[in-house]
Amino acid sequence: MLELRETALAILANTxxxxxVAQLFGLFNDxxxxxxxxxxxxxxxxxxxxxxxxxxxxxxxAPKFVPKRKMDTVxxxxxxxxxxxxxxxxxxxxxxxxxWRFPNMPKTYYEEWLKVAKEESYHFSLINTHLQSFxxxxxxxxxxxxxxxxxxxxxDSVIARMALVPRTMEARxxxxxxxxxxxxxxxxxxxxxxxxxxxxxxxxxxVLVGNRWFNFLCANENLSPITTYRELAEKYRAPxxxxxxxxxxxxxxxxxxxxxxxxxxxxxxxxxxx
Numbered sequence: 001m002l003e004l005r006e007t008a009l010a011i012l013a014n015t016x017x018x019x020x021v022a023q024l025f026g027l028f029n030d031x032x033x034x035x036x037x038x039x040x041x042x043x044x045x046x047x048x049x050x051x052x053x054x055x056x057x058x059x060x061x062a063p064k065f066v067p068k069r070k071m072d073t074v075x076x077x078x079x080x081x082x083x084x085x086x087x088x089x090x091x092x093x094x095x096x097x098x099x100w101r102f103p104n105m106p107k108t109y110y111e112e113w114l115k116v117a118k119e120e121s122y123h124f125s126l127i128n129t130h131l132q133s134f135x136x137x138x139x140x141x142x143x144x145x146x147x148x149x150x151x152x153x154x155x156d157s158v159i160a161r162m163a164l165v166p167r168t169m170e171a172r173x174x175x176x177x178x179x180x181x182x183x184x185x186x187x188x189x190x191x192x193x194x195x196x197x198x199x200x201x202x203x204x205x206x207v208l209v210g211n212r213w214f215n216f217l218c219a220n221e222n223l224s225p226i227t228t229y230r231e232l233a234e235k236y237r238a239p240x241x242x243x244x245x246x247x248x249x250x251x252x253x254x255x256x257x258x259x260x261x262x263x264x265x266x267x268x269x270x271x272x273x274x
Contacts, residue, residue, distance in 0.1 A: 002030055004038045004110055008117070009046060009100035012093055015053040017128070017138060021121040024092065028118040031111070038110050041103050052093040052148065057139030058086065066144050071183055078134035079141050080180070081192075085131055086143040087173070088124040088199075091206075092117055094151045094165055102158040105213075112209045119202045126195045133191075146239075153236045159217040163232045166210025167255075168239070173203050174249040204253045211254030226258060241266065 007027055014020040030036050069083060070076030095117035099110050128138050147169050154161040177200045184192035218225045232238070245263050255263075 002027070002036045004031065004036050004114065005042070005100045005103075006039070006044055007036070008096045008114070009044050009049070012051055012096040012100065013046075013049045013053040015055055017055060017089060017124065020053065020092070021125055024096070024118055024121045028114060031114060038107055040105065040107065040110075043103055044100055046100075052090075052097070054089070054093070055139055058082070058141060058143040060145045061142045063144040063146060065142060067141055071187065074134055075136075077189075078131060078136045081127055081131040081134065082136065082138065082141045083143065084180075084199075085124060085127040085138045087147065088120055088127055089138065090145075090147045090151075091170065092120040092124055094147065095120055097151055097155075098158075098161060098165075101155060102161070105158065106216075109213055112212075116206045116209055119206070123195075123199050123202065126198065130191060130195060150236070150238070157232075159214065159221075159228070160232045160236050162210050162214035162217065163229050164236055164238045166207050167214055167229075168233070168241070170203065170210070171207045171250065171253065171255075174200070174207060174253060175244060175246045177203070178246060178249075200249070204249050207250075207253035215254075225256070226262070 004027070011020055011023045011027065014023060027036065066083065067079045068076065069080035071080070095113050098113045099117070124138075131137060147165075150165055150169050151161070154164055177196055181193055181196040181200070184196065214229075215225055217223075218228055241263065243263070243266055247260055247264070250263070251260060
């Protein structure tokens with residue numbers, strides 16, 4: 001019988017995107033058919049592994065050196081899709097990392113992150129297939145590594161990981177995707193719109209997972225979520241929150257009324273999920 005966290009680590013180390021996706025779907029299906037055990041307490045050794053496993057391309061550069069995503073050319077639109085593919089590839093990896101890295105969480109924690117990882121891999125496949133319709137593939141353009149850098153910063157603390165990766169970095173997708181979707185509506189790329197609708201729907205549930213476990217950990221330690229988030233954001237050098245914010249999607253993703261009021265106080269305009 002497979003062990004979930006150990007297998008997640010092995011899949012995370014896989015450098016081939018298509019093979020990683022296939023392995024992850026296989027693990028998820030094995031879990032559904034009760035052929036996977038979960039060891040909650042073991043600390044797995046990753047010392048001899050290069051994490052995360054990823055292909056030689058894309059080249060990773062500073063954000064300012066990523067090519068411009070212009071909608072008025074085929075290549076510009078391909079660059080936008082490539083950036084989305086890179087985000088979803090990293091999101092798949094970060095979900096796998098959340099499974100293997102942090103012991104002694106409830107069984108449901110690992111099961112929920114496995115579902116997130118599987119859905120992120122599905123998003124990657126959808127985006128990469130659409131990217132190929134432009135004549136390009138994942139790895140053809142440079143990309144930045146900001147999301148994974150935050151994963152690495154929070155590798156010592158599950159509460160910091162939950163606070164600053166799904167609730168901060170990934171939640172930005174809830175704000176950004178509606179605008180991107182609407183740009184593809186304008187040029188009548190119906191398949192692009194369909195894919196982005198799928199992603200937005202699923203990402204709400206992924207951010208909700210982060211919110212749920214962050215609040216669980218705060219409650220266990222009798223911590224204020226608002227105060228704790230501020231302290232963790234400062235300690236781990238999280239990016240400053242900037243609008244516009246998708247308040248509707250963020251509410252669905254489990255942000256509290258107090259948290260949404262704090263975002264609104266930043267004075268940025270609202271966006272809506274639909």
